[in-house]
Amino acid sequence: MKTMHSRESEKTPGLANPFIVGNPVPPTHFIGREHEVTTIKQNLRGPGKGSSAISGGRRIGKTSLLHYLKSLEATQDWKALETEHVFIYLDCLSISPFTAARFWQKVLHLIEPFANAKVKRQVKTLGTKTRIPNVDIEQLFDELADAGKLVALLLDEFESAISDTRSDSADFLNLLRSLINRPLRGLALIIAGRDPLHVLCRDIFAPGSPFYNSFVFVPLGLFSRAEANELIDRALEDTGIVFDEDDREFVFKISRGHPYWLQLACSHLFDAYRSREYKDHHFDESIDRQQAKQYVEDKFRIQARPHFEELWKTCTQEEKRALVAVARRSQEQGLVRRIVAAIRYRKLTREFNVDLDSLINRSIVVKTDSGDFDVFSPIFARWILSEGRKL
Template structure:
């Protein structure tokens, strides 16, 4: 009989089918984007805390449908801002426009999208026609923007001015009537802290968001993760095993998965296995 495959995942975002925990955060996000106000959410959390996994989970069509986010009413677009080489507002909007679905016939904003993609530059104010077209199609646009700090450039006075204009225009798009745009942004530091150096002329960008901070898993969430990942493997973690992986990881999702991966690989193990795993995690930067 073949050995069971190690089910634990670390170093890459977990697929939506393996997403565990974050129930409060998930509910808050869907309550905002599906609510009458079409709200926006800013997620922050330290390195490897699961920001990307959370966004991938939210944008998954089956998950979204379970929360009433149907494709005939919402367009969900995920974009990793880090992937935009030499970030500029024009390059950002070109990527967003390129990710929008191709509506058939005259439905939606197809004509406006094509016109903007043919322009040399694209600014926030140019998106009015696109959002109007999305609204006419009976839909709302939700942008899930990962690594959004790449869009907040504050190194020079020129960067500050460009970023101020970009974020101010973005804020105006979210607040325009008819309401057709919601944002879910993810950053390492809180959005308010990232925007602090920027001297906004009007209301600051970050004030349109509900803020969520991702923290280490509770013991209950860690137990849920272990049970879910071990299901069907024929392998069990004892109470002592569970105490160890939670204590050594502090509930941090990356280090918890890492510790569980090593424990699974080392079973049945012997005396000294816990210390070997703890030392390996320290060598990796824990």
Template sequence: MRNPFRPTFGASPYHWAGRSVVLEEFARSLDGYPGEPSRSLVIDGARGIGKTVLLTELEDIAAQHGWIVLRATGRGNSVRTLIDTTIPAKIAELDPPAGRTVTAVQVSGFRVDTELLDVADPVPTLGTRMRDLLGLLRGTGVLITVDEVQDADPDNLSDIAVTHQDLIRDEHHVALAMAGLTHGINRLLDLPGTTFLRRARRFELGPLTDEDARAILLATAAESKPFDDDAADLAVDIARGYPYLVQLIGYLAWNRAGDGITRADVEAVREETIRTMGSQVHAPSLKGVPPAQMAYLRAMADIGGEEVSSSEVAERIGKKPNEATDTRGKLLDRGLIEAPAWGKVSFTLPYLGEFLRSDNRSTRIS
């Protein structure tokens, strides 16, 4: 028997729940007209919140509608790869539909002086390649997805965005879905040439509802080692709607369980779940955060509790409330904290406070 949970970044879950607003809206937009706003999607959120697997779902929906899906990597020269490799491969795959009439340009009645027309082939651009591909399609379109936008080269992103907009202007059926960490998405929207993406549908992924988290746990384990009600309650509680934690707690509890998953199994793996969250999510999320922002986060962690007053945080780092506003703004922009109410801040990632406190402790010891 294999463990049915998949606490692996980018790995699509065996049982899906939630995000139906995005999926339904996107599916509907594909049946619509060129330039439907929901054909341009920008998805942001924290590590492990489910951006990559959501992109995969969108790709599946597009494929089911007969659309061609092109995946652009966030890394390297993604536009070059599209032009030189990905799009030509798709073009080669597609047999031109039977009965197409534009077999060749019919030049009858006058002589064409080939000498005069012999200009060098224009260098293909993303736009010309896309038009070649779109020219082979009837009634469907092309979706481009870009993941890990925060790591992408700004010129590449601008290129993709500008081409997308041009194709829409010419009434082509194209869709673009981009996903990345919050601060990367904010930077993307500030790039020259991507202004129109500010009008794209933006979805900020938050936690799943407890109901969805429970549905995932129950359905994923049902065929092999079903959860008791009590065990599911506790697992939902620990996961706090965070998709990576849902998969992780399910995975670890499943490994430990006998024929079915009990509350004791879940309780026994709580620590390991939170510790793994620390190394897989918290530590990488804090990489590159400048000292002033780290001090702010540590102060929040030391004060403790779900919501913390921002003036109390400021005081703790030895600043007047207005002097800490800038740091607070940068952390909001990074998506590490949220402002749940006026004058309040809270951590976006579950257990980040605990992580920072234990991190503090271990630094002191060493």
């Protein structure tokens, strides 16, 4: 099968790398997540006008999903609804230091362009106050609902909006809950954070029904093979470069379908094939494929190092011990060492059930096809054993 080089790409030496690594992907390049999008849509459009809580580890695609959801408001499907949905994206990290008062000032500012004259006047008056009374905010969303509008507030980095050390966190959550539960329903929330909502709010004391009760949970996991293939097919369209089955297997193996790591691996593979193409137009495919993979692994390892360090630092001591055990089990060479590692792993996973769950929620550990656990990437597993343990 033709692997990487096509005569087409020779004509376009400036061929741009089509893979997106790091920034949230624009809605036009958004891949997969069909189930998650449907869940959030149905919840929001249903009679309950329900709220959703997206969760997932670093770079799993939370912001990309929020941007994609926002882009839906322009579709005929949404425009045809009786209630007008106004999607507002807000990165809670952009409010620094975060206070409830500053949050509401910002939300009001973002709502104003969509409001009718009456609500605009209200927004202007409230905008002059340093502290907006809860009742005024409730009234404002009731007015919006009365005018046939539903504000769908997309709150990114939600963890930065609440903190157990800030005294107004409980009050802030209580107000949000009361707003999304009001009979008139002028507000729905779609929030995104690293941990599931109940974990995020665990240390905030708020009497009454817990905040997370009002949400549908939407955990984001790894891409399936079909989603990974779709990503590759869409990116390579019109580039003249082809990844064959073997290439796909390779990039899937080192990323395990984690969207960011998959894009990173694909991006390096693309570079390898593209630059090789221009160096010598004639080459032995079998050698080149090997070289390209080695190139990708080397690049991946270098580029991933700060990310691995960051992942490692966010783990608790117990999680680190569990990770070492899991990594050892998959990486140890030699029969005796493998058996010892497997025994140790079994003992430790019994002890570390809770920590494994948390690592799985963040896609650092994944469940394999055979029902076992493994570190999401063999490159990260090797890093844990060689460098992580020293940190």
